[in-house]
Amino acid sequence: MGDRVILHCDLNCFFASVELLDKPALWEVPVAVCGDPKSRHGIILAKNEPAKRRGVKTAETIWQAQKKCPGLVLLPPHHELYREYSRRVNEIYDRFTDLVEPFGIDESWLDVTGSLHLFGGDARALADRIRATVRAETGLTLSVGVSFNKVFAKLGSDLKKPDATTVIPRSGWESIVWPLPLGDMLFAGRAATETLRKYGVETIGQLAACDRALPEQLLGKMGRQLWEYANGLDAVPVRPRYLAEPVKSVGNGTTFPQNLVKWEQIRAGLLPLCDSVATRLRRQGLYAGGVSVAVKDAEFRTASRQTRLTAPTHLMRDIYRTALELTGQIWKPPTPVRALTVTALYVTEEGDSFEQMDLLGGAKRRQDRRQEQLEGAMDAIRRKYGRSAIAFGDGEEGEPHTEE
Structure with missing residues (x-):
């Protein structure tokens, strides 16, 4: 093939x-x-x-x-408006292939392997045609990368901007790709590039040439993946956008109008974030297996903590308690807090938190069921009267209660 x-x-x-x-x-x-x-x-x-x-x-x-x-x-x-233009542009892409995978609101991969012959068989000419169509119908310009895998296609679109087509062909791709800084490659983030730089790996070619065991030892699975990318071994398929990718996390964060300097303020700031995350989990029929919290101070420094839960949950009560504990580990009073983020991790479609056996036995399960009924009732009220119709209030010692 x-x-x-x-x-x-x-x-x-x-x-x-x-x-x-x-x-x-x-x-x-x-x-x-x-x-x-x-x-x-x-x-x-x-x-x-x-x-x-x-x-x-x-x-x-x-x-x-x-x-x-x-x-x-x-x-x-x-x-x-941005979402509307993104939708319009992706519908233009649909005219050229049914394999269109958005990557954020302004980027998409197109696999035209099976449809290229319908448009003359020249990949560069097709890319130029797509650019011209988008510009004529929306007024927006594109940079397009053309290659034999997703990573190099993304790299190509970054090389020439704005309004350009760049081809990284199978034959001779090394002369284009290997001299580039390692950080230009997809998923080679700052932490990974800084770690590899300490070992003399600064370009994509140097990563490709090093022993495969080195990046894997330094970065784990991500290191192995980056080494494969650097050697042109990316075989990840383009995923059609109508096939929803499994949700891996659900999060919400906010920057506050004034810095938070008291624990009571931080606790109150966490409450609506946890409520939002839990509501979205329930709406999608999902459960969190872990929780993370990120705290940004007035100097824009961010500290984070995460933990696994003893059982999957989509209850605001459980997420809030965990977020309070994690935030307490991070925050050193009276350090001002500028922003907070709460994220549900290890998300699955199965939850067994209401059937867990523990030392409290049936009493614990009954408590969980009552909380499930309470938060489910709040969801129903919000669907009917709007999200502001009912909200959680902060009870004693950080325990959430509801208030109308």
Whole structure:
């Protein structure tokens, strides 16, 4: 069987480009989409090419961006609009193949192996045709990578921006890929690259050439996977978007209008996050096997802890108790807390928390069933009257209770 033909399509400066569709006067002006500084969500979410050339970076604070680029035009985000354009673009991709896998809101892989012959048989020409179609119908531009696997297709789309097609062919791919910094490769994050750099591995080629045992020893399964990617051995299929990927985690986080400096404030901040996570688990028929908490301080430093649960659960009570315990391990008073995140881990479709045998026996199971009924009743009230109709309140010593 011949090589696969995989495209990776990346919408250029997506949020900013959507915002500027009806603002042609700003096309050549440095523009950034950002959160609301007044509510302290003041980071750069996206920037256009002129802002990028001035050094503005995604995820930096607004004041850092403005220091680099005085006169930077700031626009608020419109996430519903971005989702609508993402849907429209992916529907365009559907015209060329039924194997379309979104990778975030602005990127998608397309496996055109089986349909390429319908469009002339030239992969580069097809990529150019898709770029032209998206631009004509939406006004947005794409960078497209063409290769024989997903990792190299993604790498190709990153090499030339904006509005370009880059081919990394089977023949001679090493001369294109191996000189690149290791951090350019998909899933080679900062921690992994810094670890490997200590052992003299700084490029993709150096990783490919080293003994396979080294990255595996240093990074575990991820190290082995990165070594395979560096050697062109990625065989992961493109997953059609209508085949939902199994949920691995469910989380929620928030940045607070003012720093939290008291345990009572932190406890109150955790409550709605745990409630949201538990509600989403129940809505999807899922159970958490573990919980993690991340705490960000006023200096933007983040500390996190996670733990396994004794039994799977989708009850707010259990998630909240665990989140309180983990946060207590992290937080050192009076360190100001800027943001909190709670995540349900090891998510499965099966839960047995209400049938667990323990020292309390039937009493424990009856308590769990009552809590299940209580939280289920709250779900029903919220479906009928809205989420704000009923909420958990914080009881004594952090035990949650309900209040209308």
